[in-house]
Amino acid sequence: MSTILAFPVALPLVGAAFVALTDDWTPKAVKEFPAMLIAAATVAFSTVILVRSERTTLVHWFGGWHPRHGLALGVGFVAEPLGAGMAVLAGALVTASLVYSWRYMEEAPRLYRVLMLVFLAGMSGFALSGDIFNMFVWFELMGVAAYALAGYSIERLGPIQGALNFAITNTVAALFLLFGTALLYGHTGALNLAQIGRSLAGHHAGGVVIVAFTLLVAGLLVKSAVVPFHFWLADAYAVSPVPVCAVFAGAMSEVGLFGIARWYWTVFSGPLDPHAHAVRDVLLAMGLVTALVSAVMAFLQRHLKRLLAYTVISHVGIALCGIALLDSKALAGAANLVISNGFATAGLFFACGVLLREFRTVDELLLHGRGRALPFLGVVVALAAVALVGVPYIGSFLGHSTLDEGATEHGLRWLPPLLMLATGISAGAVLRAAARIFLGWGPREDSLLTPEPPDEVPETQASRPVMVAVTAVVVLIGIGLGFAPGLEDRSEHASDRFRDRQAYVERTLDGKVRRYGPPAPVVLHRAKPSSIAYGIGALLIAIATAALGLYRRRVPATARRAGARLLDPAVAGLKTVHSGVVGDYVMWITVGTALVGGVWALTLHGP
Amino acid sequence: MTRQIRLGVFTVAGCGLAAFLLWGLAGLPGFGHYHWPYGNVLNQVAPNERHTSNVVGAVVFDYRGFDTLGEEFILFSAVVGVSLLLRKDREEAAPADRVRSDPIMATGAVAAALLFVLGLWVVAFGYVTPGGGFQGGVVLAGAFLLVYLTGGYREYHALTPHSPVEMAEAIGAGAFAILGFAGIAYAGSYLGNFLGIGDAGSLYSGGSIPLLNWATAVEVCAAMILLFSEFLKTYVIPTDDWRPELGPR
Numbered sequence: 079m080s081t082i083l084a085f086p087v088a089l090p091l092v093g094a095a096f097v098a099l100t101d102d103w104t105p106k107a108v109k110e111f112p113a114m115l116i117a118a119a120t121v122a123f124s125t126v127i128l129v130r131s132e133r134t135t136l137v138h139w140f141g142g143w144h145p146r147h148g149l150a151l152g153v154g155f156v157a158e159p160l161g162a163g164m165a166v167l168a169g170a171l172v173t174a175s176l177v178y179s180w181r182y183m184e185e186a187p188r189l190y191r192v193l194m195l196v197f198l199a200g201m202s203g204f205a206l207s208g209d210i211f212n213m214f215v216w217f218e219l220m221g222v223a224a225y226a227l228a229g230y231s232i233e234r235l236g237p238i239q240g241a242l243n244f245a246i247t248n249t250v251a252a253l254f255l256l257f258g259t260a261l262l263y264g265h266t267g268a269l270n271l272a273q274i275g276r277s278l279a280g281h282h283a284g285g286v287v288i289v290a291f292t293l294l295v296a297g298l299l300v301k302s303a304v305v306p307f308h309f310w311l312a313d314a315y316a317v318s319p320v321p322v323c324a325v326f327a328g329a330m331s332e333v334g335l336f337g338i339a340r341w342y343w344t345v346f347s348g349p350l351d352p353h354a355h356a357v358r359d360v361l362l363a364m365g366l367v368t369a370l371v372s373a374v375m376a377f378l379q380r381h382l383k384r385l386l387a388y389t390v391i392s393h394v395g396i397a398l399c400g401i402a403l404l405d406s407k408a409l410a411g412a413a414n415l416v417i418s419n420g421f422a423t424a425g426l427f428f429a430c431g432v433l434l435r436e437f438r439t440v441d442e443l444l445l446h447g448r449g450r451a452l453p454f455l456g457v458v459v460a461l462a463a464v465a466l467v468g469v470p471y472i473g474s475f476l477g478h479s480t481l482d483e484g485a486t487e488h489g490l491r492w493l494p495p496l497l498m499l500a501t502g503i504s505a506g507a508v509l510r511a512a513a514r515i516f517l518g519w520g521p522r523e524d525s526l527l528t529p530e531p532p533d534e535v536p537e538t539q540a541s542r543p544v545m546v547a548v549t550a551v552v553v554l555i556g557i558g559l560g561f562a563p564g565l566e567d568r569s570e571h572a573s574d575r576f577r578d579r580q581a582y583v584e585r586t587l588d589g590k591v592r593r594y595g596p597p598a599p600v601v602l603h604r605a606k607p608s609s610i611a612y613g614i615g616a617l618l619i620a621i622a623t624a625a626l627g628l629y630r631r632r633v634p635a636t637a638r639r640a641g642a643r644l645l646d647p648a649v650a651g652l653k654t655v656h657s658g659v660v661g662d663y664v665m666w667i668t669v670g671t672a673l674v675g676g677v678w679a680l681t682l683h684g685p
Numbered sequence: 686m687t688r689q690i691r692l693g694v695f696t697v698a699g700c701g702l703a704a705f706l707l708w709g710l711a712g713l714p715g716f717g718h719y720h721w722p723y724g725n726v727l728n729q730v731a732p733n734e735r736h737t738s739n740v741v742g743a744v745v746f747d748y749r750g751f752d753t754l755g756e757e758f759i760l761f762s763a764v765v766g767v768s769l770l771l772r773k774d775r776e777e778a779a780p781a782d783r784v785r786s787d788p789i790m791a792t793g794a795v796a797a798a799l800l801f802v803l804g805l806w807v808v809a810f811g812y813v814t815p816g817g818g819f820q821g822g823v824v825l826a827g828a829f830l831l832v833y834l835t836g837g838y839r840e841y842h843a844l845t846p847h848s849p850v851e852m853a854e855a856i857g858a859g860a861f862a863i864l865g866f867a868g869i870a871y872a873g874s875y876l877g878n879f880l881g882i883g884d885a886g887s888l889y890s891g892g893s894i895p896l897l898n899w900a901t902a903v904e905v906c907a908a909m910i911l912l913f914s915e916f917l918k919t920y921v922i923p924t925d926d927w928r929p930e931l932g933p934r
């Protein structure tokens with residue numbers, strides 16, 4: 079029965095309406111449970127879909143409108159393991175967030191729960207849909223819920239600005255997606271991804287296709303926050319409530335990346351594959367710049383949520399590199415990175431919430447040494463940082479090593495060391511903050527770090543044990559994914575299928591069912607020596623970065639002055655560019671889109 | 686970054702982007718040259734297999750009913766978002782909230798009633814003639830807004846008590862999604878048609894389209910009223926001794 083594909087979307091939507099209707103009458107003691115149970119049930123359905131999709135691609139046509147002679151009449155969902163996995167990730171993080179925020183929201187908790195369920199439906203729909211306009215609808219639903227959630231603490235000035243920056247930039251992105259969709263519809267007369275893909279295959283890319291591709295990719299680059307489209311993200315994350323940040327960080331940005339991969343391979347790979355190098359070079363360059371610039375920005379923050387936000391952007395850049403290589407191994411690496419980093423980062427945001435509850439601040443310098451009162455949380459945070467580093471066989475290591483192998487197979491030997499550097503710097507920033515807060519290391523002042531106006535934190539009735547427990551569980555999942563047996567082969571197999579446009583099109587439009595072998599035998603992942611070296615290298619860089627952040631003053635004065643003369647202008651420039659002014663952000667989106675479009679207009683054209 | 690630099694860079698990049706867009710648009714088929722099968726097939730299938738004479742209505746509630754589910758919830762969450770973000774009272778200059786001209790009030794009452802009936806008609810015949818739950822729902826809500834314009838905030842408030850309207854909104858949105866599940870139970874697919882297709886051109890046609898249509902109308906009408914109320918609440922501060930939460934004394 080393919081009807082199960084409707085559940086990850088329809089169930090949370092019914093749930094949202096149910097919670098909106100009944101919350102006021104529900105006894106206070108059990109008020110929080112309906113939303114949690116609905117989210118948990120959604121994860122269960124998505125997981126069943128994931129497991130079943132490993133054997134064959136599942137298709138469901140809403141309203142029973144099956145395609146006729148290859149013409150899609152209605153809207154269809156198409157589930158293969160990567161899409162279903164995305165839905166599971168989104169559901170798991172929303173569920174964790176709802177459990178974590180038990181009694182956390184003092185104001186309007188009913189609206190918060192309703193919006194979280196709607197947000198989950200939007201993400202699941204985007205991950206499972208096989209129709210470009212339908213994906214736009216879920217993109218919008220996700221956005222509307224997310225803007226409201228980001229502006230939750232509206233009585234303060236920061237959240238108004240952060241949520242506005244978020245809403246304006248992402249609405250520009252939605253406009254791009256709508257333009258791109260309209261162009262494709264005008265060109266092919268179809269909205270179904272498989273049908274557009276079939277119709278474009280075998281032709282050269284003309285102006286319409288190139289413009290549509292650019293707009294669709296640019297729209298999603300805004301959502302996933304890739305340089306120079308990334309500015310809104312740190313502003314939005316810095317002001318959103320912590321449980322919301324965890325879902326934003328772990329799932330929302332990643333949904334954008336997923337969409338880029340989905341649209342490239344299902345829709346555009348036919349006409350664009352002959353020019354794959356041009357697509358690869360542009361995305362790879364953007365990914366690398368994103369990874370490195372945001373890692374440095376993370377290092378320059380003292381507001382923990384903003385620091386983590388830049389870490390998220392840096393990880394998005396690394397995952398984009400994995401997609402950009404346009405190959406199964408690197409795509410599998412990107413997928414694994416998204417999952418393990420998603421859980422680990424969500425855990426770190428959850429830890430921020432505990433600090434906020436205990437000490438009313440998330441400022442690294444103000445928290446100096448105060449975390450000593452919470453030793454268990456300190457251990458969890460350190461573990462999460464280790465998971466982000468990708469120390470051999472832990473956390474993001476699996477993703478990194480698969481991605482590195484993919485890059486090496488393409489002869490891009492320079493790529494893994496650069497990714498190692500980015501990973502090390504951003505994880506180093508987290509380690510530095512952890513050492514300062516939980517061990518009291520380093521000075522109490524650091525003029526390098528960007529100050530942030532203090533937050534007025536509302537009182538909360540949240541239970542610290544629940545919060546810490548959810549934090550620990552989420553971090554442990556992130557760590558465990560590094561050595562989950564069989565995950566490497568399964569993800570690579572799934573990526574192979576994800577890239578197979580022919581199979582996708584035939585399954586969707588012609589109903590040609592392919593069965594895939596039983597899941598690969600459960601074997602432990604064996605990494606190449608080079609990957610292990612990169613993992614250890616990233617750890618050393620992270621430690622060095624953290625040490626530099628904490629004990630810069632012990633460096634001999636002459637070396638310090640020389641370093642300052644060299645780096646200060648660059649640091650000042652970076653800080654100036656991240657201005658917080660939404661007009662600047664829209665300008666950067668325009669510049670980025672025009673540049674990418676210009677390069678692709680010159681390189682993707684013709685045979 | 687100064688305003689001049691931002692505008693300058695934006696102008697240059699914007700011109701480039703506009704040229705790029707025009708290049709894409711130039712490759713599209715000319716205006717009026719629709720040569721794809723999709724529209725023609727739908728024009729065939731909808732009247733024959735669903736007995737729906739308004740094909741646009743069939744697209745909205747049947748072929749692409751799943752998009753409409755999403756759109757309905759976009760409106761639903763927009764309203765939730767607005768009431769979340771406007772939950773704090775704003776102190777702003779209060780306009781006079783009371784209309785004191787009898788002719789205006791009388792005309793308004795008649796117009797509001799007519800508008801309400803028009804809204805009902807646009808909804809009810811939405812899948813037979815041009816119209817539908819979305820459009821009709823907005824017209825219905827417009828009738829209430831007309832009460833505010835020609836009567837005053839008190840009359841508007843008395844007609845649209847907050848919590849029943851809020852309930853109606855949730856019920857309308859939830860009903861659409863639940864009708865989808867009924868499709869699973871009786872027709873084997875989410876949002877599948879599980880009623881008889883009836884007679885073309887009559888109100889009994891189109892299968893489950895009428896139900897989805899009415900669910901949408903309830904949701905949209907309630908959502909628009911809630912939006913009006915939220916914005917009016919921040920705009921109108923009743924002048925004398927009357928406050929919405931206390932009711933008329």
